[in-house]
Amino acid sequence: MQKQHDAVFIGIGLGTANGLGLEGGDKGGILDAIDFIADIRQTGDLSRIKLGRDVIIIGGGNTAIDAAVQAKKLGAGNVTLAYRRGADQMGATEFEVELARKCGVMVRLWSKPVAIQGADAVTGVTFEQTMLKGGKLVGTGETYDIPCDMLLKAIGQNLDTASLSGLDMDGGKLKISGDYQTSRPGVFAGGDCVHSGEDLTVQSVEDGKQAAVAVDAWLKNSKGA
Ligand SMILES: Cc1cc2nc3c(=O)[nH]c(=O)nc-3n(C[C@H](O)[C@H](O)[C@H](O)COP(=O)(O)OP(=O)(O)OC[C@H]3O[C@@H](n4cnc5c(N)ncnc54)[C@H](O)[C@@H]3O)c2cc1C
Known part of the structure; x- marks a missing residue:
C-alpha cells in the first residue's frame, strides 16, 4: 500500500473574538481590542489610528491591558478598564495592572456591562456591580454609567473552526x-489553537519546536518502511 509522505502543521492561533452578548453590541465606536492593537502594530502613521476621547475597555487579560495602555498613550482623555471579577482572577499580572494605572488608566473591578447606550454610535455603558456569592459571580443590582465614544472588547478569543472540519476538538481547541x-x-498542530500550556508566545515557540521534531520522525517513519 502507498504510504502518505506529506505532513501539515496548523498554527492558526485564536482568530475569533468573543462578543459581549448585549443588545447594541454592533454600534459605531465598538471594536475588538485585538483589531485595535493590530492596527497600531501595522500602521506606519499612529496619527491615523481611530481613537475615542473617552475609551472603555472590557476585559481583564493581556489584551485588555495592552489596549488600555495604548489608548492612553495615543492620547485618549479618559480610559477605563472594567473587569467583572476581582484583581486575583484577572488574566493580566499585578505588574501589568499597576503599569496601566501608572499610565493613567482607571481600573474598575467587580463591574459587568449590562447595557450599551447610544443610538447609532456608543455614548456610554451601564455597569452592574458584581460579587461572589457561594463561589458564583452575581450582580448586586447596583448600577452606574460611564460615558464613552469608544468601546473595546477584550473578553477572550476563540479558535476559528471554519476551516478545520473533520478534525477532532477538545474543549474548543484542536485535539492533539x-x-x-x-x-x-x-496533520500536526501547536500554539494557542491547542491545549499545550498557557496561551503565551514562549509556549507556542516550544510547541513549534516539539512539533517539528515529531513531524521529522513521522516523515522518516512513513518514508522508511
Ligand atoms: C494583545 C495581546 C497581548 C499579548 N501579550 C503577550 C505577552 O505579553 N506575552 C506572551 O507571551 N504572550 C502574549 N500574548 C499571547 C501571544 O500573542 C500568543 O500566545 C501567541 O502569539 C500565539 O502564537 P500562535 O502562533 O499560536 O498564534 P498567532 O500568533 O495568533 O498566529 C497565528 C497566525 O495564523 C494566521 N491564521 C489564522 N487563521 C489562518 C488561516 N485559516 N490560514 C492561514 N493563516 C491563518 C493568523 O493571521 C496569524 O498570523 C498576547 C496576545 C494578545 C492578543
Missing part, C-alpha cells in the same frame, strides 16, 4: 496527541 498530531494522521 502527545506528539502534536491531530486526529488526522500527518
